[in-house]
Amino acid sequence: MAGSKRVCSSNQIIYYPQMAPVVITLVSDGTRCLLARQSFFPKGMYSALAGFCDIGESLEETVRREVAEEVGLEVERLHYSASQHWPFPNSSLMIACHATVKPGQTEIRLNLRELEAAAWFRHDEVAIALRRNNPYTQQQNGAFPFCLPPKFAIAHQLIKEWVEKPIRFTLPV
Numbered sequence: 001m002a003g004s005k006r007v008c009s010s011n012q013i014i015y016y017p018q019m020a021p022v023v024i025t026l027v028s029d030g031t032r033c034l035l036a037r038q039s040f041f042p043k044g045m046y047s048a049l050a051g052f053c054d055i056g057e058s059l060e061e062t063v064r065r066e067v068a069e070e071v072g073l074e075v076e077r078l079h080y081s082a083s084q085h086w087p088f089p090n091s092s093l094m095i096a097c098h099a100t101v102k103p104g105q106t107e108i109r110l111n112l113r114e115l116e117a118a119a120w121f122r123h124d125e126v127a128i129a130l131r132r133n134n135p136y137t138q139q140q141n142g143a144f145p146f147c148l149p150p151k152f153a154i155a156h157q158l159i160k161e162w163v164e165k166p167i168r169f170t171l172p173v
């Protein structure tokens with residue numbers, strides 16, 4: 001039977017589990033993809049942009065707002081990829097999308113209240129990072145290599161999808 005719930009034994013009120021929708025978007029300019037990091041990420045790790053949906057927003061509106069807020073870019077086309085339940089820190093439904101920026105509009109305006117860094121990465125750089133074993137290990141020169149989220153995270157799958165196959169952008173945002 002579908003549906004989890006708890007019934008309060010004193011007043012019979014039914015409580016259903018709460019889940020927060022989150023969009024995670026891999027922005028591309030056609031040849032490169034935009035990845036960002038927060039200060040608490042493992043050193044060297046970059047990921048796609050994520051953000052909680054606000055009340056009243058469509059997923060398309062959340063993508064457009066989050067990308068504009070975090071890196072100052074306007075997205076033009078949107079393509080749904082996949083979803084994943086994500087239990088950390090509370091229960092979220094991650095909705096993963098690919099998006100493109102308007103041609104020629106690639107200048108990043110970083111929101112330092114939300115992100116530590118963001119940059120455009122070439123296809124070959126991302127492909128190497130996907131293949132890297134022991135990605136979070138410090139190198140002999142003291143630096144941490146550019147690396148990506150672990151395989152179990154939908155962020156990894158979204159980035160892998162971008163590397164492996166051309167995405168058709170069909171939905172205007």
Ligand SMILES: NC(=O)c1ccc[n+]([C@@H]2O[C@H](COP(=O)([O-])OP(=O)(O)OC[C@H]3O[C@@H](n4cnc5c(N)ncnc54)[C@H](O)[C@@H]3O)[C@@H](O)[C@H]2O)c1
Binds near residue numbers: 024051092153
């Ligand atoms: N599975 C993956 O691949 C993947 C990748 C990136 C992010 N995530 C998850 O996506 C979520 C959002 O990512 P983020 O980078 O914006 O996170 P974040 O932790 O930076 O949160 C951003 C803001 O959202 C607020 N917030 C927290 N819970 C909320 C809720 N339920 N509804 C509305 N706002 C809330 C926080 O107060 C914070 O100010 C996080 O839970 C993160 O763990 C998952």
